[in-house]
Amino acid sequence: MKLVYAFDAYCGWSYGFAPTLDEVVRRHPGLDVEVVSGGLFTGSRRVPVREFGYVQGANAEISQLTGVTFGTGYARLIADGSFVMDSEAAARGVAALRQVAPGRIVELAAALQHAFYVDGLSLSDPATYRAVAEAAGLDPDAVVGAFGAPGSAAAAKEDFARAAGLGVDSFPTLLAVQGERTTALAVGHATADHIDRRLGAFTAVF
Template identity: 25%
Template sequence: MTHLIYVADPMCSWCYGFGPELQALLDAVPGSRLDLVLGGLRAYNQQVLDDTTRTTILSHWKHVEERSGLPFGGNAMSQPGFIYDTEPACRAVVAARTLVDEVSSAAVLNVFHAIQHGFYAEGKDVTDIGVLSEIAVTALNAVEGADSYDAISFHETMLSPMTMSDARQDFEQSQRWGIRGFPALLLVHQDALHMIASGYTTRDELIATLKQIQQA
């Protein structure tokens, strides 16, 4: 079985752009296992976003839009006092990972992608716990079945000390692996980790690198 580890942040624009390429790889390698580790791009940031930084970030978004063809809609960053803290969005994915069965990794990835779509395409404030709970529960129920999860319970899970600790452990694990940029995709092969993507990478490049490592 092909075992992949995806290190990313739902509020990383290049991770958003990489989503379709990752899904194409998973479709091409049926039965593969994907573990999602949250990177914490701007976790615990407390600074209000200034105009200069906002302009720089939006220029990155433009590049991602041109490369990936994915939609970028309303700008949640334009609201007064916006703080670009990616920890809550990462924690929402960790909460989903805690709640679902191990065999339901597709549900966790669906939450990850739903948060991305909410932020980038719909302009939702995914630093808000209530907004995140609604997005995550809708995404989970789309995979697990209607009414499998509810926003109130999910909200409580997000606020639990265990979920907060697990999110921090993900950030620390990413750092121990030496990963400083996202997205990153690792292959677990012969008891070792192999990088098959560091930054935006196309489906064809992913498949070629994967086969090269597996056949070496």
């Protein structure tokens, strides 16, 4: 059995879920976790943030429910409403980090969201991945090189298809997968205890 975590690095609810996922991983250290990027802001949804009038209200709700904070760097980045969240670029970044340090992708996905939602760094900027890699003790040239390589674009598309194939249509979604059987452990928000109960019910049948 493994967990599949479908998220989007530009999704505020995914940012809010990161501490819960960290706790789940801590409780189940032997459980494999596959991290898959979703295409939340692609195509016609790749527009300036001013067109998403709900952002500030949603962020306040996320903070209240999950305890995460949104930093001053992030506030400055989106202040004039012109910033464009590009999920394809973010997914390429996740793929690059996953390629360089596959065993740390849960941690690195959270670090990437921290870079955006706290530090206000664009996930389309190679310098962001250099900063994340340096902070994590990874080879920054390897990460930046992977981000710009054609393989990362292909991996991003594969991630979007993987999420869609699993029936994921909102982020974050945490799934338990055993062979051909899949169940949702969390969609949007859940506590680690809630996930443990669902996981226990899922594994009880095997």
